[in-house]
Amino acid sequence: MTTNDMKLVVVGAAGRMGQTLIRIIHETPGVTLHAAIGREGSAFIGKDAGELAGVGQLGVPVTSDPLKAFLDAEGVIDFTTPSTSVAYSVLAAQARIVHVIGTTGCSVEDEEKFKAASRHARVVKSGNMSLGVNLLGVLTQQAAKALPAAGWDIEIVEMHHKHKVDAPSGTALLLGEAAARGRGIDLASQSVRVRDGHTGPRPGGTIGFATLRGGSVVGDHSVLLAGEGEIVTLSHSARDRSIFARGAVAAALWARGEKPGFYSMLDVLGLSN
Ligand SMILES: NC(=O)C1=CN([C@@H]2O[C@H](COP(=O)(O)OP(=O)(O)OC[C@H]3O[C@@H](n4cnc5c(N)ncnc54)[C@H](OP(=O)(O)O)[C@@H]3O)[C@@H](O)[C@H]2O)C=CC1
Ligand SMILES: O=C(O)C1=N[C@H](C(=O)O)C[C@H](O)C1
Helix, strand or coil: CCCCCEEEEEECCCCHHHHHHHHHHHHCCCEEEEEEECCCCCCCCCCEHHHHHCCCCCCCEEECCHHHHHCCCCEEEECCCHHHHHHHHHHHHHHCCEEEECCCCCCHHHHHHHHHHCCCCEEEECCCCCHHHHHHHHHHHHHHHHCCCCCCEEEEEEEECCCCCCCCCHHHHHHHHHHHHHHCCCHHHHEECCCCCCCCCCCCCCEEEEEEECCCCCEEEEEEEEECCEEEEEEEEECCCHHHHHHHHHHHHHHHCCCCEEECHHHHHCCCC
16 A cells, blocks of 8 residues: 555445455555445444455454545445435545446436436446446447448347346346447437237337346347347457456546546546547
8 A cells, every 4th residue: 555545435345346346456556445335234244355355354343434435435336226325425525535436227317316416526427337248338339330220120138147137137237228329319219128929020210128137147248230130249248257356446546636526437438428
């Protein structure tokens, strides 16, 4: 640890992503784990965050007190639940620090609250923090633009572990937005998120979603562009949660030097156009 290390707080410390983040922060030069926050009443409060994440004692006990945790902190990384992320966006704005939000399943109202918080905080939010998926988004936008909507139908298929609670995944929606940008259409009004029963033929120009859940799958996504007699498939398979955690830490370090505002991983990775 050096004096210039960015002091990061992990909220949701006992979760799948929380534990991965603690390990990646411990391994990454230029950042240090300043505090780790768990849900009030959780059995993990008071336990050492490093022990929890399997990297040995770090001398950082898990707390449920955000005010104590935020003292002198420079950034908070948050992969939790929509209501928790909204609450932490208010705290990050008050503290004028970086807020990296990986939480998915957020509503339109939640997104408005994050944008309001970004008047004072440097917010980086993405449905997927990995380099590979963000590149896939760029490729999806290009393919959707190149292949005419009249002959090419777009379907997005995702599979995740059985514990995931939101659908479609944040990544599937990110890819859907990229395809919609390529086509110059509005995703919200042009998407088919569920099919069941006698649906009739596929409405032209829409973007379809299909969701699979099971086992321990970290996150698989495919964008299918289906034409007459041929299919183009663009896909990504996450093998390890550390890809998301490394992206989140890179986002925190990048945002440290930025003005308050609302940013995406495309900004962090220099992929925005
Ligand atoms: N953008 C990206 O790249 C990625 C996003 N995600 C998203 O991140 C989120 C979390 O995923 P995952 O780690 O698998 O989920 P987990 O359920 O394993 O972890 C969430 C953690 O947040 C904790 N938590 C909930 N509420 C609070 C609170 N008020 N204060 C402190 N801690 C709280 C939970 O505690 P408790 O269990 O005690 O309630 C739990 O430990 C999901 O929305 C997921 O989709 C996941 C991977 C990558
Ligand atoms: O819940 C998960 O696990 C994941 N969630 C994100 C999503 O909703 O796309 C990212 C990743 O696929 C893992």
